[in-house]
Each structure stands twice: as C-alpha cells, then as structure tokens.
Amino acid sequence: MNKRLFLSAPHMSGNELKYIEKVFESNYIAPLGEYVNKFEESIVTYTGTQNALAVTSGTAAIHLALRVLGIGEEDEVLASTFTFIGSINAIIYQNAIPVFLDSDKSTWNICPNLLEDYLITCDKKPKALIITHLYGMSSDIQKISDICKEYGVYLIEDAAESLGATLNGKHTGTFGDFGVYSFNGNKILTTSGGGMLVSDNKEWIEKAKFYSTQAKEPFIHYEHEEYGYNYRMSNVLAAIGVAQMEVIEDRIAKKREIFSWYKEFLGGIEECEFMPELENSRGNRWLTALTFNKTSYEKIMKLLDKANVESRPLWKPMHLQPLFNSSKSFLNGTSEELFKKGLCLASSTTMQKDDVKMICDIIKENLEK
Template sequence: MKDKIWLSSPHMGGSERKFVTEAFDTNWVAPLGPNVNGFEKDLESYLKDDIYVGALSSGTAAIHLALILLGVTAGDEVLCQSMTFSASANPIMYQGATPIFIDSETETWNLCPVHLETAIKDRIAKGKKPKAIIAVHLYGMPYKVDDITAISKEYDIPVVEDSAEALGSHYDNKMCGTFGDIGILSFNGNKIITTSGGGALVAHTKELRDKAIFLATQARDNAPHYQHSHVGYNYRMSNISAGIGRGQMEVLDKHIALRREMNVFYKDLFKNVKGVSVFSEISNNYFSNHWLSCIKIDSKLAGFTSETLRLALEDENIESRPLWKPMHLQPIFEKFPYYGNNVSENLFKNGLCLPSGSNLTDTDRDRITSAIQKLS
C-alpha cells in the first residue's frame, strides 16, 4: 500500500529536541519552568499588541477559562459560531450555560454579523441578554473583525476569539488572537505548530492572564499549606510540551509560507475545473495562514460531489475530510436555538478539506494531482 498522505500532520523544525532535552537535564518536567515562561514570551513577541499569554493544556481549556473569567455561569446564554469544531461549544456546557448557535456568512465562512445581531436582539427581547460571543477564525481565515467588534461594543457583550486554527493569520496587519476581549490558541498535533497537545489564553492585561493561570493551577491561595477559596483546574502546560513549542516557534513563519503555497497549489490544480472553488481571502485586508486548504463543489457543474472526491482520494490512501459539521446539527446540540439560513449546512454538504501540511513533498503533490485529475 502507498504511504499515507495526511490532512495535517506534525512537522518538527529541529530545535524542539534541544529544549526538551534541556528540560530533562535540569529536571524541569512539571507544569512550570523556563520553557513555559519562554514559550509564553515567544508568543507575546510574535502577537505583539501589548498582550499577555498563559500557556495551557489545550485550546479547550483556554475557552473554558475565558468563559469563567467573563462571568459565565449556569443559566447564562453564550452566542457561538455554529460552523466550528465542538471544542468551541463544549465549554459553554461545562459552565451549565446555554449555547445559542449562529450561522456563517458566505465570504469568510465565519460568524455572520447579520444573524448575530438578530440573535442578540431576539434574546434580549426574550429577557436574556447573552453573556459572551464565541467567534472563530475558521481554517485560519479571519472572521469579519470590524463588524463583529462593532456589534460586541454596541451591545456590550465580550468576544472570546477562537484562534485555535489561526496562529499567524492577521487582519489589517493585526494578528488574530488579539482582537477579542480574550483570545484562544491551540497547539494540538494537527495545528500549524504543535506542542503535541496544548493551548494558550491571550489577555490584554497582566491581571487577567495571572487570574487565568491561578485558576489553571488548581486555584491555590498564597499560603504555606494548600488552601483554596475558588474552584480550580489542572490546565497548565508542562515544561516538556512548552519546550516543543519553543522549537516550533522558530519555524512558524516558514510553516505558514508552506501552507499558503499549498493553497496556491490547489488554486492552480482546480483553475480549469468547473464548479470547484478554493477557499481564499476576500480582500488584501485578510491574511490566512491556510491551516487547511478547503474547496467547495457545485456538483452539477463539476460532475462529482465532495463525497465522491473524498472516496477517490481515500482509495489512493490520501486523507481528506468534510468541512466541520455545524454544531446545531450535532445530536448533543440540536435542541438549542439557532439563527441562520443554511449557509453552514450547505458548506458542510458541499465542502472538503484537502491535505495541507507544511511537510508535504513534491511526490505527495503529484499523487494528489493524479487522484484528482482522474476524477475531474
């Protein structure tokens, strides 16, 4: 059988082992240490904008802490982009709050400002002003920052900016992860850089970041014994994982360039195929890291469906994946309110994520080309 071509596999840069070995040699293997501090500083320098970063065990943990810091409790409502991975929505449930799902718009595939404002007005009319908005930069594509921020300010509802897929993406030359009241990053194994598993919370004040770290380290009070006045969590990143992250930061921009080259590769591959469009920026204000390159297929024009293409690639041991199934269609979430007009449903039905890793070779690209050309 041919070697597997993965959708997005980890890509080491070379220095990760040095930082991890140093952690072992100095016995810093706990969820604190020089690599954790160094990784946080690396991220702060990269994101700029006078922000403060807390390294955590996952992006999901970061969203959970963000909701806690914003005062979301049982019975509250949180507005959430429907087309996303479930980790964006699950922490709402952790808090006993109610998710209110919002459709996407067609240009960035992200949170629709029109449906967002409709939902806010309707929830307020029903006597329940939402506590927070979770907006996602899907597949690395910045959401409509100006519109979402304006709505957030008008109705005084804070934004949790889910940048799990968007490290290195930017809008108007400002980095994703720094727009919301609290930003979220992920370093899962399939992300643009990885710490094997991990995430981070991005705050605009040191006080908020420190509070997040306090909660992430079991909320231990300042005392010689173990004393706790708040519910705490075991959400801090380990010094070992952070060492991998420090090495990955050295190649982040290179990885972004390689992912963007894959997006260009697909644009060239499909340029003469009717009914297939490659997901791209809508203007020069947007810069996507193209964590995953995605296509949308009009089967009537193309002569094949997204599922037909997925299976054709699978036959060649090439991984592809449907776009995120919207949260309001998921069995666990289908009972909750949804505001929209089927944009996310149509994207799910007709879209496909294609191999996008920064470690793909010319041979891999030849195999992908051959498999697709057989079909088209």
C-alpha cells in the same frame, strides 16, 4: 503505494530535542519551568498581545476565559455553528447555554449581519460570543468586534486554527477580550497537545492562571477558597513550542504555497470553489478547503483514501449535532450547504508540488461532467 499523505502532520523544526534535553537537565519536567515562560513570551512577541498563559488545550483556554468573565448557569453564549465541538464544550462546562450563529459565504465564518440582527431582536442579551476563525482564515473580526462592543457582549476568539493569520496586519486572537490558540497534533504549530490563552487584560490572565493551578491561595500550605483546574502546560511541551515558534512564518509560507498549488491545478475548474480569503487579511491556510458544486465529496474522499491520501469533510454544524437538538440557532443555510459540499485536502507542510498534482489529478478525473 506512496507514503500516506496526512491532512496536517506534525513537522518538527530541529531544535525540539535540544530544548527538551535542557528541560531534562534542569529536572523541571512539570508542571512549570523556564520554557513555559519562554513559550508565553514568544506568543506575546509574535502576536502583539499583552499577556499569555500556556495551558493544556485550546478547550481549557476557552473554559478559563468563560470562568474569568463570570459566565455561568443559564447565561447565553453565542458561538459559531460551523466549528469543532471543543469551542462549544467549554460553554457546557460552565452550565451556560450555547446559541448558534450561521456563516457568511464571503468568509465561511460567522456572519456579522446575522450577529447584529440577533442582538437587535433577542429577548435575552447573551453574555459572550465565541467566534471561530475557521481553517486558519480570519473572520470579519473587526466588524464583529465593533458589534460586540456596541451591544456589551464579551468577545472570545477561538483562533485555535489560525495562529499567524491577520486582518489589516493585526493577529487573529488579539481583537477580542480573550484569544485562544491550540497546539494539538495537527495544528500549524504543535506541542503534541496544549493551548494558549491571551488577553490585553493582565488581571484577567492572572485570574485564569490562578484557576488553572487548582485555585491555590498564596500560602505555603494548600489553602483553597475557590475551585480550580489542573490546566497548566508542562515545561516539556512548552520546550517543543518554543522550537516550533522559531519556524512559524516558514510553516505559514509553506501552507500558503500548498494552497497556491491546489489553486494552480484546480482553480480554473468551475466545479471547485476554494474557501475565500477576506480582503486585507492573510490566512495561514492551515487546511486547504473547497466545495464541489455537483460531485459528491464522499466519492472524492474515498478515491483519495484508496490512493493513501487523507482528506476530511468540512465541520458538521453544531446545530445539526444530536447533542444540540434543542439549542437555539440563528441560521441562513450557509453552513449546511458548505457541509454538504465541502472537503479538506491534505495540507501537510512536508508535501511537495508533485504530491498536490497527484491529488488534483485524482479529483479532476472524477468530477461530475
């Protein structure tokens, strides 16, 4: 049997161990050090944001953003329903109330028209919107940003999956009040675990840094007027991140090449529809995702697993999760339809064209006629 093909396996650049050795030589293992600063600087340079804060996870970054913006008990926060729960858990941490918005078919991300309709008709104005750039593909973020500004709603971009994705040349994560990136083990860039909070507002990032380091006041002893968190990234993980950032464009190019191979082998088949890419955008194609019009995705997933290939259903919408049975939702049916039909295919950057062809052959042989 072939070696297992994972959905999105870590792919080291070659310099990670060298930089980790330098960290050990310095003995600045944790919590901070030279490579934390370097990693933050690399994100600032690459994305064009003004300020960056390295933290323990993308969820921690979202949590800090909400705290800095003063969002708390009984405040409503709009969010993508078609997303990973990490985007939503941070709302719960602040005792705020999530309100879920559905997707549009042209991006699979939040529908701008639904957003505006909700803001026009809602009885209580939400404090913020957390929008997810799904599977590394940009949402219609400029339009969404304009709507948020018009109605006085803070915008937090969950760009956990979309580092390197752009719309009109501008990076996802840099349109809103805050942007968030994730470096979890399966992301396009990984530090094994970690995240980054970015913003053009330096004062906000400084406040987030304060909260992320246990809210310690500037005294030699430990003085606390507010509560905080242990959310800062270690120097060891940041060293991995610095090395990974050196090859980010190579990784994006390979992800997009893998997508092009899938499209070459399956693109002419009416039964298969790939996640669309918004005009004037460049997605990082973190995962190649598609829907089947007739064939059960579960059937394909089982057959791929038998061939030692990992795949995964699209995100189950948050409004369908038992945890959020009583939450408000503004829906059009798109996310439910995508969940019923969709699958994420193996997209690791170590894969070759023959790997993709093998996967596509299995899919083609088992499509419903």
